[in-house]
Amino acid sequence: MTQKQRSMLIFSILMVGTILLSACTQSLSAAPAETPTQIPTGLFVSPIASVENPMEMIEQFAKQTEAAQTVAAGGDPATTGTPEAGATSTDGTSVAIVTATPTVEVNVSTPTNANADAATDVPATSAPAATSVPPGVRPPSYTLMSGEFPYCIARRYNVDPDALLAASGLTPAEAYNLVAGTVLTIPQNAGGFPGSRSLQAHPASYSVVSGDETVYSIACKYGDVDPNAIATANNISASSKLTVGQVLQIP
Numbered sequence: 001m002t003q004k005q006r007s008m009l010i011f012s013i014l015m016v017g018t019i020l021l022s023a024c025t026q027s028l029s030a031a032p033a034e035t036p037t038q039i040p041t042g043l044f045v046s047p048i049a050s051v052e053n054p055m056e057m058i059e060q061f062a063k064q065t066e067a068a069q070t071v072a073a074g075g076d077p078a079t080t081g082t083p084e085a086g087a088t089s090t091d092g093t094s095v096a097i098v099t100a101t102p103t104v105e106v107n108v109s110t111p112t113n114a115n116a117d118a119a120t121d122v123p124a125t126s127a128p129a130a131t132s133v134p135p136g137v138r139p140p141s142y143t144l145m146s147g148e149f150p151y152c153i154a155r156r157y158n159v160d161p162d163a164l165l166a167a168s169g170l171t172p173a174e175a176y177n178l179v180a181g182t183v184l185t186i187p188q189n190a191g192g193f194p195g196s197r198s199l200q201a202h203p204a205s206y207s208v209v210s211g212d213e214t215v216y217s218i219a220c221k222y223g224d225v226d227p228n229a230i231a232t233a234n235n236i237s238a239s240s241k242l243t244v245g246q247v248l249q250i251p
Contacts (some may be wrong), residue, residue, distance in 0.1 A: 102149040138186050145227075145238075146180045147217025153184060155197040160230040163190035199223035215240065215248075222250060 048215040137158045144150075150170065154161040165175060200222050208218075214240045219227035231238040233249045242248075 018113065138188055140186060140188070142184045142186055144180055144182045145214065145216040146177055147212075147214045148180075148220055149178060150175045150184060152220035152223070153186070154193050155199070156219070156226065157186060158192045158197060158224075159186055160191045160193065163187045197224040202250045204250045206248045206250055208242045208244055208248070211240055211242075211244055215242070218248065218250075225250060 036067045136158070138159060142153055142155070142157075150164055150168070151161050153159070154164050161175075162172075164184060164186060165172065167187040167190075169185075170178075201227060202222050204222075206218055206221075215230050215236070219225045219230055227238045229251050230248060231240070233251045245251075
């Protein structure tokens, strides 16, 4: 008998003796009823179902682990991922990495030009602004602005006021009750304004005393001054809103 056989024999005797000794110490109580153990199946089941074939057990565990990784990544467990280039495990074996490509939804909208129809500033009155004319030239017609009256226009353009009223179909009583927007007809062949056209000396400066005053009404205070000339001298528009105390230069 070889040494190996002796060792196996001694080991067997020791094992049998141990079993006999442990049997002597057990109580005589009834053995518990056998209950069959339900072994679940699925992706996350423990692969240790049998130890008869260890290699098959390891292979089954690897397959279930790969399928679980695929499900966690949002993939189909029936398919296997393609290993990403250069991805390896610590033992040098390839590791399958399933890479999901996100879907990006792009919503392209055409910007709207919100200022395309923006309103522009309009003059304070609907009547057209007065237009400057060279000295000695009479326009064929004139639209009264706020604060103006026919005698003011007669002085400005050196026209006989009676001829101006007659050409416009007005009486002297109506001359001071006209509203802004009234159109006057200026006769081209009428005589000049009788007397001095100027009511105040200028150039001068004028301080606005009322919120109702306009560049046009201030021009009428001087008689022969064009309101557009006042606006140009003060770098404002003829329809600008004036404030009390504002000082204007009168050319």
